[in-house]
Amino acid sequence: MTADIALRVPExxxxxxxxxxxxxxxxxxxxxxxxxxxxxxxxxxELAGQxxxxxxxxxxxxxxxPSAVDGTVDGERVVVHFSTLGADGRxxxxxxxxxxxxxxxxxxxxxxxxxxxxxxxxxLCLEExxxxxxxxxxxxxxxTSDVPGLLARYGRPIRYAYTSGDQPLSxxxxxxxxxxxxxxxxxxxxxxxxxFTVELVxxxxxxxxxxxxxxxxxxxxxxxxxxxxxxxxxxxxxxTARLVNAARAGGGRIVAVGTTAVRALESAAGVxxxxxxxxxxxxxxxxxxxGVRVVDGLLTGLHEPEASHLLMLEAIAGRTAIGxxxxxxxxxxxxxxxxxxxxxxxxxxxxxxxxCSCNCW
Numbered sequence: 001m002t003a004d005i006a007l008r009v010p011e012x013x014x015x016x017x018x019x020x021x022x023x024x025x026x027x028x029x030x031x032x033x034x035x036x037x038x039x040x041x042x043x044x045x046e047l048a049g050q051x052x053x054x055x056x057x058x059x060x061x062x063x064x065x066p067s068a069v070d071g072t073v074d075g076e077r078v079v080v081h082f083s084t085l086g087a088d089g090r091x092x093x094x095x096x097x098x099x100x101x102x103x104x105x106x107x108x109x110x111x112x113x114x115x116x117x118x119x120x121x122x123x124l125c126l127e128e129x130x131x132x133x134x135x136x137x138x139x140x141x142x143x144t145s146d147v148p149g150l151l152a153r154y155g156r157p158i159r160y161a162y163t164s165g166d167q168p169l170s171x172x173x174x175x176x177x178x179x180x181x182x183x184x185x186x187x188x189x190x191x192x193x194x195x196f197t198v199e200l201v202x203x204x205x206x207x208x209x210x211x212x213x214x215x216x217x218x219x220x221x222x223x224x225x226x227x228x229x230x231x232x233x234x235x236x237x238x239x240t241a242r243l244v245n246a247a248r249a250g251g252g253r254i255v256a257v258g259t260t261a262v263r264a265l266e267s268a269a270g271v272x273x274x275x276x277x278x279x280x281x282x283x284x285x286x287x288x289x290x291g292v293r294v295v296d297g298l299l300t301g302l303h304e305p306e307a308s309h310l311l312m313l314e315a316i317a318g319r320t321a322i323g324x325x326x327x328x329x330x331x332x333x334x335x336x337x338x339x340x341x342x343x344x345x346x347x348x349x350x351x352x353x354x355x356c357s358c359n360c361w
Contacts, residue, residue: 009304013333014162015340018171019195027195030334030341034317036348037324041332044195047299050344053208054252056244057299058261060190061213063177065148066155066169067187067220070098071116071124079104080116080124081158082151083137083187083219084232087281090139091147092130092230094220103161110135118142119154130230137220137230148183158188158220162337172338175201176213184233186218191338192258192300210247212240214264216282228285228308229263235279236268244275244294253347255297259309262286262295262316269293286312288319297346302329302336317345 019028031042033050042050051057067082077098084092095116096104116124123143130137144150157172174193179185201211216234244254244265256262266286268278273293286292288311298316303309313322325343334341 009330009336011162013330013336013340015335015337016162016164018167018339020171025197027197027200029195030332031344032325032329032332032334032341033344033346034321034325035346036317037321038348039325039328044342045200047200047344048203048207048209050346051204051207051209051255052253054210054247054250055208056210056212056247056252056254057204057257058212058214058240058244058254058265058295059176059193059257060174060186060260060264061176061178061215062190062217062260063179063185064157064169064172064189065183065185065187066151066157068104068158069118069151069155071118073114073116078107078116080118081187081220082147082155084217084230085147085182085184086139089145090127090141092137092219093124093126093140094137095126099161101161102166103159103163105161106136108135110138112138116140118150120150122150152183160337163339176211180215184217186216186260187220188218189338190216190218190258190260192261192342194338195342196257210243210252212243213237214240214261216260216264218260231281231283232260232263233280234264234267234282236264236275236277238277240265241268241275241277248273248294253296254294255299255344255346256295257299259298259300259312262292262298262312265294266292286315288314291315297344299342299344301338301342302326302334302340304336313345321345321348 020026027044029044031044033040069080071078071080079096079098081094082091095107095110097107114126124140126138126140128139129135172189175196214236267282267284269275292315
């Protein structure tokens with residue numbers, strides 16, 4: 001299923017500019033709703049009509065950093081993608097080769113002890129690969145402790161080849177984004193929440209939908225290799241744990257806004273399905289085999305089907321349902337990626353009905 005869908009996603013369905021450039025606002029995107037294998041189509045502004053009082057939307061408050069910085073290695077131009085701040089003060093980084101279009105491509109042949117000259121006279125030394133089976137991401141140490149300040153002065157948002165031009169950092173912030181005291185945030189936008197506006201949040205609250213914040217600082221994805229996510233910093237606060245547990249006890253549905261919210265919330269959930277306050281690092285990869293313990297639904301963008309995120313979607317809805325939804329998205333010309341349309345996965349209300357052929361996930 002995944003390979004067939006991947007081959008059928010044409011370039012014209014890759015959203016190249018933000019929705020407010022294409023239309024009237026960042027909420028001017030389409031909303032595909034899946035309940036089992038049944039799919040319906042809506043405007044994102046109609047989200048409130050798809051939810052009900054007592055539902056909880058779990059949102060990621062991580063702000064997006066201007067993580068891409070120009071540099072040189074022995075006179076060769078490179079772009080450094082700053083990803084994750086490690087516990088020892090080093091940063092996980094990726095070196096990329098700049099393209100004439102303004103995007104970048106994967107750089108190969110990087111070695112330990114490579115030194116990168118950065119703006120402002122700063123330097124970055126690559127020390128060791130992040131994982132033993134690849135050399136894309138490196139642990140590196142900068143000659144300044146204020147990397148967030150360096151990024152704020154010289155950085156810009158990470159941009160991939162399917163986008164048509166640079167966008168301001170504000171285009172990569174969601175309405176839920178909060179600045180952290182240490183200036184650290186996400187290397188890539190928690191994009192599922194991008195279409196939300198203050199007005200829509202207020203409408204949802206009026207209708208009895210509650211919001212529960214978590215924080216997970218996303219690292220850089222591999223646009224080429226579709227590697228599984230590596231450990232990321234997260235926090236599930238006491239208030240969120242209490243709200244989620246109370247809502248579940250009262251019959252409310254827990255709907256994660258983005259795969260990052262799923263990863264954080266499921267990392268804080270015990271085998272008993274109870275969410276407890278948690279913070280630190282999570283290496284959880286949600287797969288169909290592992291399943292989900294807390295999350296009932298998911299609001300997410302459209303992913304390249306060979307990406308590891310698709311396994312999470314299958315864990316929530318089942319492979320048959322996701323295959324049906326992606327086939328529908330393709331035929332209805334939905335737009336992919338962070339500036340594109342969104343997909344709301346909700347429980348199939350008929351899945352427990354006796355003698356119902358729709359029960360199978």
